[in-house]
Amino acid sequence: MCLSQIFLLCYFGDLLLRSSTEISGAIYNCQWYNTDIQMKKDLLLVLKRSQKPCKLTAANFADLNLRAFTTILSRSWSVFALLKSIYK
Numbered sequence: 001m002c003l004s005q006i007f008l009l010c011y012f013g014d015l016l017l018r019s020s021t022e023i024s025g026a027i028y029n030c031q032w033y034n035t036d037i038q039m040k041k042d043l044l045l046v047l048k049r050s051q052k053p054c055k056l057t058a059a060n061f062a063d064l065n066l067r068a069f070t071t072i073l074s075r076s077w078s079v080f081a082l083l084k085s086i087y088k
Helices: 002-021 023-029 037-049 066-087
Strands: none
Touching: 002 023, 002 066, 023 037
């Protein structure tokens, strides 16, 4: 159960990271040149902000994404295998 909770946090963190990086491309590909000046300024502000992706972190220590989940799995499996070999 704990593993599924960690997976869900990492999965949605990865979705957030990917979606936030696609915002700048979506703004650039829309017809921003056909809008008024105020909308262009607003889109420029959103475009500037979307250059830095949004991400979930674990207490500003590590980013939560699918790469972090695979790292957690491999390290926990290594600890489990070590403990199993010690108790044999």
